[in-house]
Amino acid sequence: MSDQVPQPDGQPVLATHGLNKAFGALQATSDVSIDLRAGEIHAIIGPNGAGKSTLINQISGGLAPDSGRIEFLGRDISALPAQARAKAGLGRTFQISQLCMEDTVLENTVLGAIGETQGVWQFWRPALKTADLIARAEAALERVGLIAERDVTCANLSHGQRRQLEVAVALTLSPKAFIMDEPMAGLGAAGSKNLTGFLDGLRQEAPILLVEHDMDAVFALADRISVLVYGKIIATGTVDEVRSSKEVREAYLGEAA
Amino acid sequence: MRLNETYINAAVLIGLLVVPLWAVMVDEPFTITLATKAVILALAAVGLNLILGIGGMVSFGHALFFGLGGYAMGILAYHAQTFTMLDLGLFSTGGTKMMPIIWLVAIAVSAVIAFLMGQLVLRTGGVYFIMITLAFAQMFYYFSISWSQYGGEDGLSIYVRNEFPGLNTLDPIQFFGICFAILCVVLLLFSRLQTSPFGLALNATRQTAKRVETVGLNPMHLKLVAFVLSGAITGLAGAMFADLNRFVSPTMFSWHLSGELIILIIIGGVGRLMGPVIGACIFVVLEHFLGGLTTYWHIFLGLIMLAIVFFARGGVIGLLTGKEGAHV
Ligand SMILES: Nc1ncnc2c1ncn2[C@@H]1O[C@H](COP(=O)(O)OP(=O)(O)OP(=O)(O)O)[C@@H](O)[C@H]1O
Numbered sequence: 001m002s003d004q005v006p007q008p009d010g011q012p013v014l015a016t017h018g019l020n021k022a023f024g025a026l027q028a029t030s031d032v033s034i035d036l037r038a039g040e041i042h043a044i045i046g047p048n049g050a051g052k053s054t055l056i057n058q059i060s061g062g063l064a065p066d067s068g069r070i071e072f073l074g075r076d077i078s079a080l081p082a083q084a085r086a087k088a089g090l091g092r093t094f095q096i097s098q099l100c101m102e103d104t105v106l107e108n109t110v111l112g113a114i115g116e117t118q119g120v121w122q123f124w125r126p127a128l129k130t131a132d133l134i135a136r137a138e139a140a141l142e143r144v145g146l147i148a149e150r151d152v153t154c155a156n157l158s159h160g161q162r163r164q165l166e167v168a169v170a171l172t173l174s175p176k177a178f179i180m181d182e183p184m185a186g187l188g189a190a191g192s193k194n195l196t197g198f199l200d201g202l203r204q205e206a207p208i209l210l211v212e213h214d215m216d217a218v219f220a221l222a223d224r225i226s227v228l229v230y231g232k233i234i235a236t237g238t239v240d241e242v243r244s245s246k247e248v249r250e251a252y253l254g255e256a257a
Numbered sequence: 258m259r260l261n262e263t264y265i266n267a268a269v270l271i272g273l274l275v276v277p278l279w280a281v282m283v284d285e286p287f288t289i290t291l292a293t294k295a296v297i298l299a300l301a302a303v304g305l306n307l308i309l310g311i312g313g314m315v316s317f318g319h320a321l322f323f324g325l326g327g328y329a330m331g332i333l334a335y336h337a338q339t340f341t342m343l344d345l346g347l348f349s350t351g352g353t354k355m356m357p358i359i360w361l362v363a364i365a366v367s368a369v370i371a372f373l374m375g376q377l378v379l380r381t382g383g384v385y386f387i388m389i390t391l392a393f394a395q396m397f398y399y400f401s402i403s404w405s406q407y408g409g410e411d412g413l414s415i416y417v418r419n420e421f422p423g424l425n426t427l428d429p430i431q432f433f434g435i436c437f438a439i440l441c442v443v444l445l446l447f448s449r450l451q452t453s454p455f456g457l458a459l460n461a462t463r464q465t466a467k468r469v470e471t472v473g474l475n476p477m478h479l480k481l482v483a484f485v486l487s488g489a490i491t492g493l494a495g496a497m498f499a500d501l502n503r504f505v506s507p508t509m510f511s512w513h514l515s516g517e518l519i520i521l522i523i524i525g526g527v528g529r530l531m532g533p534v535i536g537a538c539i540f541v542v543l544e545h546f547l548g549g550l551t552t553y554w555h556i557f558l559g560l561i562m563l564a565i566v567f568f569a570r571g572g573v574i575g576l577l578t579g580k581e582g583a584h585v
């Protein structure tokens with residue numbers, strides 16, 4: 001709890017207010033207001049194409065909403081570009097891995113450390129011989145269990161290992177909130193159990209907005225769940241509330257539960 | 258074949274040094290001139306390799322900086338040799354024949370133009386980037402043709418090669434030595450930059466800009482700094498090239514030259530430290546020997562390039578080391 005950012009009582013770490021985004025005639029995000037509180041995992045679930053990634057991209061700055069506001073740590077970040085939001089402490093992982101495929105696991109993670117220290121304007125000293133960068137990177141790799149693959153080229157990693165690496169890079173940034181887009185996808189049973197255990201502890205460091213299809217993971221982890229259908233939040237509540245909601249069962253869980 | 262890249266790099270540099278030294282002993286000054294040309298073209302291409310190889314920006318307009326360097330030299334030396342004043346509005350100068358000063362001016366002018374141009378061209382990517390860089394270079398090309406004060410289409414001749422303190426630049430081997438030393442310094446800078454935090458981030462920008470943004474870095478800033486450094490290096494090479502020929506003309510701005518720089522990087526090895534050097538040596542040797550036989554010698558250059566693209570993606574260095582990329 002110690003490095004959790006103190007927020008005034010009741011103030012969420014991250015909040016969206018009336019976000020809207022349309023792709024042509026398709027309303028991919030429709031008046032979405034959600035929040036993420038200190039210490040929690042807030043899961044967003046919804047069928048394929050519901051607009052989960054679209055929402056995540058608007059929060060992290062990759063996509064501009066048509067209208068609405070995003071607040072982070074009490075500050076309006078709606079106008080900030082993606083890199084400024086990352087610098088402000090928003091750490092994200094991608095549904096489709098965005099990694100440097102030609103680089104090694106260590107180099108990918110060191111890039112995160114370079115971002116965190118903002119020490120990019122160094123033209124002379126080799127990055128991989130900079131003790132501080134290496135220490136940060138290795139610590140993150142250690143935590144996600146990827147330290148043995150330290151010198152493997154990213155292109156040679158398994159799909160699951162790439163997901164782990166995404167998380168490791170986010171960790172090097174010591175974010176004040178995590179936004180994760182389907183980190184379990186393609187991990188397999190053992191991998192997703194591992195990651196579930198890891199995320200369970202991670203919320204103590206920073207709250208997590210978690211988009212996930214793996215219902216076992218969601219039910220095990222989430223403090224709250226929001227259900228997104230056709231771009232709209234149709235329900236937000238605890239695991240039990242959402243599980244027992246008739247509306248949700250009809251719209252979404254009906255097929256899964 | 259799998260050779261250690263460091264050994265190859267050393268061998269290339271030693272070879273490039275030994276050939277002109279041998280030429281001194283057997284009294285073949287023209288060979289020294291060819292070696293000097295290879296060194297200067299290599300330097301220009303090292304500049305391009307920085308953005309092309311590491312940053313993935315395919316500039317088809319790098320002749321722009323080569324020409325800027327050339328004209329920086331031409332104009333400064335022209336005023337010095339004609340004892341006329343160059344009026345720059347804020348101040349005026351009588352020009353100079355001092356290489357170090359000329360180089361600094363060439364570097365500064367190229368860097369400023371690269372900075373301004375970068376604001377626009379770096380917003381584009383892919384084919385648009387290729388086309389817009391070409392368009393910029395063509396603008397300068399046509400401007401230089403119409404710039405009658407400095408020779409227009411005919412170019413500008415400098416009667417005596419510029420000076421370097423303590424050396425006799427009229428002696429081919431001494432001028433070669435100056436150029437070779439500068440190439441070595443820039444290669445050292447390139448190799449340090451490539452592994453530095455900046456180089457790592459620039460290399461990441463080429464692979465996925467989203468990743469770079471996600472760690473809180475601005476890809477645009479990284480690319481702009483690389484573009485400025487790149488333009489400055491190629492501009493410096495342009496000043497030296499003009500000094501080698503004691504002549505500058507609009508052809509230094511021409512798209513042929515931009516294309517040749519790309520081709521020689523591809524032949525040598527994209528993103529590799531010595532790629533441009535190997536490419537430049539091959540280019541100069543081919544131009545000399547085949548150019549004597551046929552005016553269509555570029556066909557052979559094209560064939561080599563085709564062979565490289567189809568059978569040896571990593572260029573000559575890739576072929577020798579068995580490693581296609583700088584990293585993998
Ligand atoms: N750039 C775009 N242009 C047009 N349509 C888009 C774009 N991005 C997403 N969409 C559409 O918006 C809708 C929401 O897509 P989104 O990727 O956000 O869904 P998702 O909930 O993340 O789905 P999944 O579970 O498959 O990841 C989909 O119908 C998709 O086709």
Ligand SMILES: [Mg+2]
Pocket residue numbers: 052053054095181
């Ligand atoms: Mg998605």
